[in-house]
Amino acid sequence: MQKSRKIVILGHFGVGKTSLIRRFVSDSFSDKYKVTIGVHITKKVVEISDDETISLIIWDLEGTDEVQMVRDAYLLGTHGVVFVFDVSRPSTFQGINEDLMIVAEKTPNTPLILVGNKIDLVINSELQGLLIENNIEANFLTSAKTGDSVNEMFTHLASLLNDLS
């Protein structure tokens, strides 16, 4: 069996978790919002170097505004977490630092990446102000629609998990 790592994508509903995965896995995008219930699991093999690959098993979890409510079974055996918020909807990032602490408690010793998605909907200067104002330290700012930084984000995580294994 190829070396595989399980990553879970968390965040409020409608922040674009499924769209990020779709952009990464099949390089496609749809404007139509379709709610995710439960969990969708996708696999993507990522090339780490010329002779090294890793299989990412991506768990796209149902969005929730209460991270505490995420089912523990979904997080079992998780190697990495991506927490996504929507830069254009304040309700998805207000109190995000508390959410991150809960996630860290539920998945101890697991790398966690914070991603601000939908940057195509906001002006960059306003976005920077908004991040500072809300004390948010996002690791990646992405747009599933344009593809901005999506591959970079997943590849970065894959490398990180590869180095840790």
Place this chain on the structure above:
Amino acid sequence: MTFLEQYREQYINQNIQFIVIDFDGQILESDQTFIKLGKGDFIYDIHPFFISYTSILESQEETVTYNCVHIEYQGKEFITDVKMIKKDSSILLVVYDLTDHYITYQNIAQARNESIINSELVVLRNLELEERERFKNAFIRNFSHELRNPLTGIISITNVIEGTNLTSEQLQMVNFLKESNSNLKLLLDDIMSLSMISSGKLQLRDKVFNLYDLLQLIEFTYKTKAAQKSLEFVLNYDKRVPKLVEGDRLRLFQIITNLLDNAFKFSINGKVVLDVQLNQKRANKVSLRFKVSDNGVGIPKEKITSIFESFTQLDATGKQQGSGLGLSIVKGLLELMDTTIRVESKVGEGSEFYFDLTLKYPLDLASKPIIIDTAKATSLSKMEGERKFKLLMVEDDERVQTVLFKALMDTNLFYIDLVNDGALVFEQVTNNAYDVILMDVDLPNIPGDHLTKLIRDFPFKNIKNIPIIGITANAFEEDINDYLNIGMNAVVPKPFDLQELIETVLKFLKK
């Protein structure tokens, strides 16, 4: 079938598949309920979800249940609950196909989430619009403030020039200049009114006033105007209308004059009529209908709504004068008064603008009907021959200083001291016995409102009670109210009319 029965049936008739795998993920046994599996196949090749079996090996748990797992298999999607039970040398997987049940849940979640997201977007959009509106109003506020100071200078100097020896040609040019000044001032006032209405900063000031006097003033003004345009102006009023009513006189005047100006603008001949009728009287409230009608060009039906929008002019050629703000102001002010402007119009025949307004009226004085009186004129000359007053002028703008100084000296009523710095005022006030202070608000070092407060807090009555007339370019109602609350006796906004300013000063002098 009830929901419970449907739900029960889904479970009773559900498809359940049992699979046994070894710790390497190789299938030992399986039924073929909905996923066709062969003995010896690896379970993780069927779908990446099944790699999770390794998690239970690493876990202390004997049983783990995954709910609502989407499993795509041979082009079909199953939504399942999967239970993994760890045995001694194998793992039992129980896969429940609950697709129908979860699709129902998905539809509900879709509707719920879309509704929440849409509500959030509406709130955000409104916030953005409010922010833009705030920015716009702040801009207008600053803009009008900046314009008022130079305009005061232009108007005042024009008045001074008018009083000098001029040739007839020069006088004609001064008259053009005065008219342009007047139009610019009206435009500025309109912009400010609209800005105050849209920012919610305009507050109505209800006071008892003489409606008859107001109508008389309007009649006098518009009869003169009508004569200049070869029009006829008629005021019709119901004799049962109370003479004294309680409301915002200034704003009612603004509404009626805006409607009349509009009627005059679009009438070439014929007549403009202001009609004031009593709808009903109850207790101490009276409902009145105000109607302005004309024989003007009329308004096409499709344009009736848009004429109340800012900067909208019916005449797209731009030949008509005016800012296009008048009817927006009427609409906004009437909304503040809890009523609505209505229009009836026919192209080529004319228009009728009307509104109903409920006003309070004092019962003991209300019975007297309106009777037309001759106007009382106030004249400065009445004051001539009386003692002179000592006036302190606190103003740093040289143009305003010059104009005010000349106008006040011309009345022959004042001895004038001039101070152009806020820091020098206190010394001046304590060493002199002034009858009145004319105080600009924007002063170097100490602003006029602050100085007023200091004077009002002074322990000696002869100083603390000196009448203070403020002059300011901050002409918003809330600013003026602030200055009055601090202790100014009156506030005259820039640009001001000299006659009006002097009359205000005289009002506070002890004769």
